[in-house]
Amino acid sequence: MASSTPSLAIGPDASLSRYLQDIRKYPLLSPKDESALARRWRDKADVKAAHKLVTSHLRLVAKIAMGYRGYGLPLNELISEGNVGMMQAVRRFDPERGFRLATYAMWWIRAAIQEYILHSWSLVKIGTTSAQKKLFFNLRRLKGQMKAIDEGDLAPEQVNHIAKTLGVPEQDVVSMNRRLAAADHSLNAPLRAEGDGEWQDWLVDEGENQEDMLGEHEEFSDRHALLTSAMKSLNDRERHIFTERRLKDDPVTLEELAQQYGISRERVRQIESRAFEKVQAQMKADVDARRNEIPATT
Numbered sequence: 001m002a003s004s005t006p007s008l009a010i011g012p013d014a015s016l017s018r019y020l021q022d023i024r025k026y027p028l029l030s031p032k033d034e035s036a037l038a039r040r041w042r043d044k045a046d047v048k049a050a051h052k053l054v055t056s057h058l059r060l061v062a063k064i065a066m067g068y069r070g071y072g073l074p075l076n077e078l079i080s081e082g083n084v085g086m087m088q089a090v091r092r093f094d095p096e097r098g099f100r101l102a103t104y105a106m107w108w109i110r111a112a113i114q115e116y117i118l119h120s121w122s123l124v125k126i127g128t129t130s131a132q133k134k135l136f137f138n139l140r141r142l143k144g145q146m147k148a149i150d151e152g153d154l155a156p157e158q159v160n161h162i163a164k165t166l167g168v169p170e171q172d173v174v175s176m177n178r179r180l181a182a183a184d185h186s187l188n189a190p191l192r193a194e195g196d197g198e199w200q201d202w203l204v205d206e207g208e209n210q211e212d213m214l215g216e217h218e219e220f221s222d223r224h225a226l227l228t229s230a231m232k233s234l235n236d237r238e239r240h241i242f243t244e245r246r247l248k249d250d251p252v253t254l255e256e257l258a259q260q261y262g263i264s265r266e267r268v269r270q271i272e273s274r275a276f277e278k279v280q281a282q283m284k285a286d287v288d289a290r291r292n293e294i295p296a297t298t
Contacts, residue, residue, distance in 0.1 A: 230282035
């Protein structure tokens with residue numbers, strides 16, 4: 001859908017105000033027009049229809065991107081990444097589900113912007129789990145509420161409040177706060193002004209040996225193959241709900257999936273539970289079949 005990218009390019013910050021003015025020229029769509037355009041894109045791959053769907057939501061992208069201005073990255077870059085998420089949403093949007101494109105797209109826009117922040121804010125990866133990402137994107141907001149933005153280490157009661165609010169360990173709060181406050185340093189920096197030796201020379205390799213790593217890799221590959229095979233027993237809806245609820249670091253909520261499919265939250269939960277049971281049963285059957293194929297030793 002490369003051709004559907006808006007013709008407006010976001011240049012340096014000096015031209016950002018012009019961009020924000022120009023995107024207001026694109027009209028908002030009525031539910032009827034939006035549905036018709038979505039069907040033209042889905043059924044006929046009509047690039048012009050996709051273009052209208054994207055450009056009519058550029059204001060939504062800009063509004064969401066402005067909520068992430070506190071991470072030290074240029075707003076024009078955040079908007080550009082949000083536009084990528086918007087195009088991903090248009091690619092996957094199904095007008096038959098009965099909800100508006102904006103409701104569906106905001107999740108793709110936020111995901112694209114957050115991933116960009118996590119990968120661009122620091123040379124060192126900040127968070128890999130859903131809890132770490134939640135802490136990263138909420139710590140600044142909570143510090144602002146406590147008027148502790150410009151402080152160094154947080155007071156114990158502040159750490160306790162943030163940890164309870166976000167449901168994370170206190171040590172994670174302390175570590176993330178220090179991580180966000182500190183600049184990145186190169187491991188190749190010299191230890192002394194004379195330049196003899198680097199910081200990395202003093203690092204101890206605490207990683208596993210190659211044999212352990214190879215064994216874990218083979219085990220992971222085997223489990224992944226079993227799971228992939230077992231998921232073929234699911235229909236498209238079951239597979240999607242199972243993936244979103246069980247295989248993501250940051251699972252999609254029942255409410256979000258209920259909106260996507262136009263069904264109740266309880267129905268989504270039932271489909272998720274049934275899909276999980278089917279995958280479990282299929283994986284067990286596949287493992288038993290493998291065992292039966294192994295010749296008995298004497």
